[in-house]
Structures are given as C-alpha cells and as structure tokens.
Amino acid sequence: MKKSVSIMLAALMLGWAPLAQAADLPEWLTGEWQQERGDRWTEELWSLPRGGVMIGMGRSGRGESLQSWEVMRIVRAADGTLALHAAPEGGKETIFPVLEQGVRDISFANPDHDYPQRIRYWREGRLLMAETAMMDGSNAQNWTYAPAGQ
Numbered sequence: 315m316k317k318s319v320s321i322m323l324a325a326l327m328l329g330w331a332p333l334a335q336a337a338d339l340p341e342w343l344t345g346e347w348q349q350e351r352g353d354r355w356t357e358e359l360w361s362l363p364r365g366g367v368m369i370g371m372g373r374s375g376r377g378e379s380l381q382s383w384e385v386m387r388i389v390r391a392a393d394g395t396l397a398l399h400a401a402p403e404g405g406k407e408t409i410f411p412v413l414e415q416g417v418r419d420i421s422f423a424n425p426d427h428d429y430p431q432r433i434r435y436w437r438e439g440r441l442l443m444a445e446t447a448m449m450d451g452s453n454a455q456n457w458t459y460a461p462a463g464q
Contacts, residue, residue: 337396337412339363339388340420343370343435347442347459353377356457358444366390398422398433425449440464 343360356374370386387399396412410422410433419436430446430453437443440461447454 337390337394337415339366339368339390339396340415340418340435342418342437343368343388343420343442345442346462348462349457349459356459357462358442358459396420396422400433423449429453430455 341363344362345360347358347360349356354374354376356372358370358372360370361368366389368388370388371384372386373380373383375381382403384400384402385404386401388396389399390396396415398410398412399407400410401407408424408427410424410427413421413423413432415421416436419434421432421434423432425431429448431449432445432447432451434445434447435442442459444457444459445454
C-alpha cells in the first residue's frame with residue numbers, strides 16, 4: 315500500500331511539473347507608460363495577461379509628430395517559456411526569448427538580431443524602466459516611464 319501511494323504521488327507530481335515550471339507573464343508591466351523629455355515623448359501600453367499573451371504598443375515622437383511605432387507581444391509557448399515578439403512599424407517580427415526573469419524584472423535576448431540584441435524591463439517603485447542594448451551591454455538606450463497622466 316505504501317509503495318502504491320508513493321508511486322501515485324510521484325505520478326501526480328510529474329504531471330504537475332510543467333505547470334510549476336511555466337513562467338509567469340510580467341503582469342507588473344501592464345498599463346500605459348510615458349516618458350517626456352522636452353518636446354520628445356515615448357509611450358508604451360501593455361495589456362493584462364490573458365490567454366498566455368500580453369499585447370503591447372510603443373510609439374515615439376517629437377511635438378505633434380510621430381517618429382516611430384511598434385507592436386509587441388509577450389507570449390507563453392507550449393513549453394511554458396516566454397518570448398517577446400516585436401514588429402517595428404508593423405514590419406517583420408523579431409522574436410526575443412526570455413533570458414532572465416525576476417519578480418519585477420525581465421530580460422529578453424536574440425544575439426542574431428542587429429539591434430537591439432537584449433531588451434530589459436524592470437520596475438523601480440511606481441516607475442517602469444526599460445533598456446535596449448547589444449548582448450555585451452554596449453550601445454545601451456534607457457527609458458524611465460511614469461504611469462500616463464502622472
């Protein structure tokens with residue numbers, strides 16, 4: 315009896331293992347974020363996680379002129395891993411698999427991409443921080459986003 319209970323318990327634990335290993339979508343990224351520096355502005359919007367996906371949009375401009383825009387998705391694959399899918403100006407999508415993930419920090423990387431190769435988001439209090447760079451950290455660009463309207 316003891317042996318069969320142990321086998322059943324082991325089977326149940328193995329069955330639940332993929333669920334335990336599935337990465338959480340970064341819900342802390344949800345919201346409307348903006349950075350303003352003089353007449354230059356950058357905005358990102360991220361949806362709540364639903365159906366294994368978060369949908370994002372980013373745009374930058376100067377004054378009343380839009381200079382660039384991008385659509386993004388953070389997707390949980392069938393194996394539980396996360397990846398950022400980015401399509402600048404609606405062009406060809408580039409996939410950045412998750413590199414590291416903490417409680418309020420996530421990094422994605424694609425060393426085969428020209429620039430950026432690494433994308434990182436993290437929270438500092440109420441602020442959302444973002445950085446794009448090469449894999450070695452060179453050519454870094456940084457953003458400090460506040461919640462929109464604040």
